[in-house]
Amino acid sequence: MGLAGLRIVLVEPAGPINVGSIARAMKNFGLQQLVLVNPQCDRLSVEALRMAVHAKEILESAVIVATLPEALQGCVRAVATTARVRDWEAPLENPRTALPWLIEQPTQPAALIFGREDRGLSNEELNYAQRFIRIPTSESYASLNLATAVAICCYELAQYAESPEIQTPQETELAPLELVESYYQQLESLLLNIGYLYPHTAASRMEKFRQIYNRTHLQTKEVTMLLGILRQVEWALKTPRKDEKL
Incomplete structure (x- = not known):
């Protein structure tokens, strides 16, 4: 390509x-x-x-x-x-x-x-x-x-x-940007839900998270794992603990 x-x-x-x-x-x-x-x-x-x-x-x-x-x-x-x-x-x-x-x-x-x-x-x-x-x-x-x-x-x-000195690095399956973006959106939603982010400052704080993750050049399997963590956290927030009184 x-x-x-x-x-x-x-x-x-x-x-x-x-x-x-x-x-x-x-x-x-x-x-x-x-x-x-x-x-x-x-x-x-x-x-x-x-x-x-x-x-x-x-x-x-x-x-x-x-x-x-x-x-x-x-x-x-x-x-x-x-x-x-x-x-x-x-x-x-x-x-x-x-x-x-x-x-x-x-x-x-x-x-x-x-x-x-x-x-x-x-x-x-x-x-x-x-x-x-x-x-x-x-x-x-x-x-x-x-x-x-x-x-x-x-x-x-x-x-x-065109440089004859190019050495192609070993291929890695970098995550598609739309998959990474879906992770950012779900992360922001969760952080707002638990009160870590506030609506009026969410955009600027999320910029910092984006910068951290973008430096790592996330792979597809890594984003999938991070999305799994978010889903588990969301489930835990909605599910009463067994020792919690209803």
């Missing part, structure tokens, strides 16, 4: 010229899968098709979805891009360091997520990724055009994919 199986995910892109330019850059470097989350422009407009030049088929085959979780369906690895320094423990990495991780195991679907042209990704959207990159730019003008950012990342991925 490799580069051909890597999804470029654009969240609410607003500029058809950007979308067309991104399709062209993807084809330049051997990427084929484009996913648009709630796009704010027509990917098949005259402007987009003109900028795509000989990559029109990427625009035509692009998948349109309503939400980011839908875009990540089936993926086991996801890297998100951000230009802002955020107050959390997850580090912002250089693309050259982090992006190879997406294609180290080429048989496993992965995604590279880009945010809106004007404000990037929200904190909630960043929660769906496991690693985060920031493209280093000059302090005098740090803001990058969306299509330029995608092109830089595609170039870095292609350089790694």
Whole structure:
């Protein structure tokens, strides 16, 4: 699968010229899968098709979805891009360091997520990724055009994919992101139920849990075990103890 199986995910892109330019850059470097989350422009407009030049088929085959979780369906690895320094423990990495991780195991679907042209990704959207990159730019003008950012990342991925020194790690069955997300949702529900979380602070506290688990790169069997623990705890909370008076 490799580069051909890597999804470029654009969240609410607003500029058809950007979308067309991104399709062209993807084809330049051997990427084929484009996913648009709630796009704010027509990917098949005259402007987009003109900028795509000989990559029109990427625009035509692009998948349109309503939400980011839908875009990540089936993926086991996801890297998100951000230009802002955020107050959390997850580090912002250089693309050259982090992006190879997406294609180290080429048989496993992965995604590279880009945010809106004007404000990037929200904190909630960043929660769906496991690693985060920031493209280093000059302090005098740090803001990058969306299509330029995608092109830089595609170039870095292609350089790694073509390197003769690549050693593919032993395959591990990483858990699909939707399975991990279901665990987070059930964990949050349980922690609210027992009073460990409060509704007004649940989102920020859950971000910490996500960061802890995302660093471990959970496998399917591990998530299944964690879900089993949650189910057992929920059962225990609902079941009176034998020595408890009814």
